[in-house]
Amino acid sequence: MLFKTKELSFAHPGRKILKFPDISLDASEALLVLGESGSGKTTLLNLLAGLLHPLTGSVILDGKELSQLSGSKLDLFRGKNIGIVFQKPHLLAPLSVKENLEMAHFLAKTSGQAIKSLLEELGIGSKLNAAIQTLSEGEAQRVSIARALVNSPKLILADEPTSSLDDHNTEKVIGLLKTQSRKIGAALIIVTHDQRVKNHISNFIEVKAS
Amino acid sequence: MNILKLSWKYLSFKPLSTGLNMLLLALGLAIITVLLLIQDQFEKKMTQDAEGIDLVVGAKGSPLQIILSAVYHIDFPTGNIPMKEAMRLDQSRLVKSTIPLALGDNYLGYRIVGTNHDYLAMHEVDYQEGKAWELPFEVVLGAMVAEKTGMKVGETFTGSHGISEGSHDHEAHDYEIVGILEPKGTVVDRLVMTSIESVWLTHDEEEEEAHVEESDADHQKKFHSPVAKSGFPKTEQDRDVTALLVQYRSPMAAVQLPRMINSATSMQAASPTFEMSRLFELLGVGVTLLQGLAFVLIGISGLGIFIALYNSLKERKYDLAILRAIGASRFQLLLMVFLEGIILTVLGAVLGIILGHSFLSLLVSQNDQGVVSSLHPWVFLKQELWIVVYALLVGIVASLIPAWTAYQTSIAKQLTKA
Secondary structure: OOEEEEEEEEEOOOOOEEEOOOOEEOOOOEEEEEOOOOOOHHHHHHHHOOOOOOOEEEEEEOOEEHHHOOHHHHHHHHHHHEEEEOOOOOOOOOOEHHHHHHHHHHHHOOOOOOHHHHHHHOOOHHHOOOEHHHOOHHHHHHHHHHHHHOOOOOEEEEEOOOOOOOHHHHHHHHHHHHHHHHHHOOEEEEEEOOHHHHOOOOOEEEOOOO | OOHHHHHHHHHHHOHHHHHHHHHHHHHHHHHHHHHHHHHHHHHHHHHHHOOOOOEEEEEOOOHHHHHHHHOOOOOOOOOOEEHHHHHHHHOOOOEEEEEEEEEEEEEOOEEEEEEOHHHHHHOOOOEEEEOOOOOOOEEEEOHHHHHHHOOOOOOEEOOEEOOOOOOOEOOOOOEEEEEEEOOOOOHHHHEEEEEHHHHHHHHHHHHHHHOOOOOHHHHHHHHHOOOOOOOOOOOOOOOEEOEEEEEEOOOHHHHHHHHHHHHHOOEEEEOHHHHHHHHHHHHHHHHHHHHHHHHHHHHHHHHHHHHHHHHHHHHOHHHHHHHHHOOOOHHHHHHHHHHHHHHHHHHHHHHHHHHHHHHHHHHHHHOOOOOHHHOOOOOOOOHHHHHHHHHHHHHHHHHHHHHHHHHHOOHHHHHHHO
């Protein structure tokens, strides 16, 4: 098993304890996490990425338990092994497309994938040296996918990656995430309430506010 | 990519705010640079020019004016003193040596100083060309005078009355250049030096012209007999000199001589060290004021840098979270903010130092003849390194709080907020 969670729970201050179903994924497998807004989907994603510490339970990626790592070690592990695609692209505006991806290389201390060919595979090869402000919404989202992929991580997490995209772009983005994660042998977890995504990935769990 | 480059990208992403803060800091530091340079060079120059002069004796008046006119050749003389009295002083057992000066004329604003060869020896001059004067109306030019006027040995010129440019010319007799000095970086660079006899004769001519015609023999005797090379010129008449530069025989003289001169003669004694320290004390108020202004500017720029960093961090909280999410440690974010502050201030410091030197060189190029003109604007001082260190401190202090904020940023909270 490449990725596994056990009896994860989390408590936001002053609110009820959230309990999450266990997840286990093999390399190249994909999983949808569905749920109403406010059900704790994003909290789960933060726990899976090691951005939040769980109240109980454990997250194990490639044999390493995230809660055992701390401080800069966890940051480095995340940079190397977990690629995150956020709801909005959130690229670093002062840097060009290429520099955004180089930054990911630098911070994770890896040379990862070749930037140019990755961008070409995502259909934005011509934007290599473009400034961030000149990108369209769809292009920017694809650059953020490229940033998540560029270090060849073992786990790809996507938080509502399609919520602001039209049908055509949604299909494209989900297709790219699937093919790319399969190509590098990474597990893929997409958190969404977007029904359109369901048609592409059958494997899912549901998070319910209890 | 690395953190330094990232910091630079963020700075250059906002050129206006970055530029303004840098300029503000640079202005403050430029003022300090100019003050440092002027203070250092002035003091050095002032002591250099007054070397070997323990006391200056001139006509009654302001002692500071006597020093400024007779040692530094910037102010007007207080008047003349009778040479007989000056000669009596020379005989005093307290006095080791004296050099008489006769001022009052100029050539294109460069002062003509009547003196003897001791004056040249005191300033330890070397000759670029030619030699010292032997006859009346022979002159030696300071290096700067020669350079600015372009005159050579053998050429002649007419002096003008008064010590500043634009008064009427002495047409009666021309000066002849017999020597040009090497640049020394002292007051002699901007002087025209000749014998006391030349200065006297120039003024005699004017008066006599209207009266009697001299016989050729008289003229010959007057204008072609060698001048005194040391001590006072030989004459039967009651003549005046402008000032007397005195060197003491013993430290005791410093106590007795000035008092004796001031009370027992019609002359006034002034000590260069004492008067100059008095002058610096007077100027000190202005310098302190300027320094204060500079520090206020630096303080404001520090505040500006702080506000700019703090605001840009508020806008960048999401960027910080993203950086953490793709592998940056807290420490790297801290470093990024500090580097931004440091880059900004170091660039500001370098710009400030360049500005300061350029400003001084502009000042020098605007002043042909004054004391300012002999300053060297492109000499760099060790203290200027302290300016950079000081600027760095400003940068670090201004980045403290923003950097701490960056360090504290919670990624999960930021990422879920949007």
